[in-house]
Amino acid sequence: MNKTKTCPQCLTVVEEELNLERLTSLCTICGTRSVSIEIIERYFEVPSWRRVFKKGHGLIKSRKQACGKKPCHLRALNLNTDQGEVEIDICYPCGQVWFDHHELEIAAKENRTGFDQKIPPALLEELKNIQVVDGTAVPQHTVFRFSSTDFQVKLLHRAFQRLGWRMVLAFFGLPVEQQNRLRGTPWLTYGLTALVTVVSLFCFYAAPDLAVVLGYVPATPLRWAGLPIFTSFLVHADYGHLLGNLYMFYIFGDNVEDQLGAQFLGLILAGTVLGVLFHHVTTHSPEIPLVGASTGISAVVTFYALAFPRAQFNLLLGFILWVRIPVFFYVLFWVGLQVVGALTVSDEMVATSFGGHLGGALAGLLFWFAHRWSRKRG
Numbered sequence: 389m390n391k392t393k394t395c396p397q398c399l400t401v402v403e404e405e406l407n408l409e410r411l412t413s414l415c416t417i418c419g420t421r422s423v424s425i426e427i428i429e430r431y432f433e434v435p436s437w438r439r440v441f442k443k444g445h446g447l448i449k450s451r452k453q454a455c456g457k458k459p460c461h462l463r464a465l466n467l468n469t470d471q472g473e474v475e476i477d478i479c480y481p482c483g484q485v486w487f488d489h490h491e492l493e494i495a496a497k498e499n500r501t502g503f504d505q506k507i508p509p510a511l512l513e514e515l516k517n518i519q520v521v522d523g524t525a526v527p528q529h530t531v532f533r534f535s536s537t538d539f540q541v542k543l544l545h546r547a548f549q550r551l552g553w554r555m556v557l558a559f560f561g562l563p564v565e566q567q568n569r570l571r572g573t574p575w576l577t578y579g580l581t582a583l584v585t586v587v588s589l590f591c592f593y594a595a596p597d598l599a600v601v602l603g604y605v606p607a608t609p610l611r612w613a614g615l616p617i618f619t620s621f622l623v624h625a626d627y628g629h630l631l632g633n634l635y636m637f638y639i640f641g642d643n644v645e646d647q648l649g650a651q652f653l654g655l656i657l658a659g660t661v662l663g664v665l666f667h668h669v670t671t672h673s674p675e676i677p678l679v680g681a682s683t684g685i686s687a688v689v690t691f692y693a694l695a696f697p698r699a700q701f702n703l704l705l706g707f708i709l710w711v712r713i714p715v716f717f718y719v720l721f722w723v724g725l726q727v728v729g730a731l732t733v734s735d736e737m738v739a740t741s742f743g744g745h746l747g748g749a750l751a752g753l754l755f756w757f758a759h760r761w762s763r764k765r766g
Contacts, residue, residue, distance in 0.1 A: 581641075584633075603677030621680075636685050643696060703718070
């Protein structure tokens, strides 16, 4: 039975257990490899290995267990070889040694031990495509290069064993994020989520008419000096509207904030303003208020898809098939639906602002280009 490990480099669950004689698991996202300590001791003769494992030998025997979907508790140690110094990461609790991209090859040359002969061709191709900048592997979920391994279709019962309670989200038609590493706590995402929740619930229970006041009405665009352009982000029409937006904001917003920092607020403001502008131009019912955070969230979703195009998302199709695809194609399909909706569906038929979503998506696209340009200059 295959076991899962969580890659400590990119926090991706390594679902494929290779079960080779030497190489035990491989993360095709960032090229990180995991080898058991027993195998290292059997095939490697570097004296420094002996000292490294001797320190944690008792801990290995007493606590050996699979970390599984939880990231390993790593201890970084330097290993001297003829090929140079290699920094290895050891997880004593589960008895695994993690190598970053190319580090395993350097250690293997020390003993003339080959580790790539039996790796499946598709995985070898993935490793060859990994880009290395300043000695560090570029996470593959940030690269616009797709392969057949990015797409996967399973029967529902097989996926349920791995995803557990998250499967419930898929039954409501929501995408389930595979995993995407965070470097810090997304305080802005949490704060905005709390603010939107408080304001929306206050409108639901205490002041139902306040949503109309805070919403943007295209017929009176300069009401309150244009303040409803921004306050419309905070209020929602009903519980389904609120929960759907907050979920999308949560799974996309934390990683975007992690990359942008304080500029994350600028992205949301740009998406909200441009979304309201597009809604103003495309609506056929200017007297109906526009409410909801989806204009700003559309910008966040689009930026996410461009910044992490190969990040994996799971979808439930027909309550039978569990499909895993790169987020870029998921968002591309979503944008296509917004275009079709904007061209064919009137405001009287649905309560969705397709124009507002497209305006927010355009803001996310422009913000991503500006972010890339500023990083290249810096």
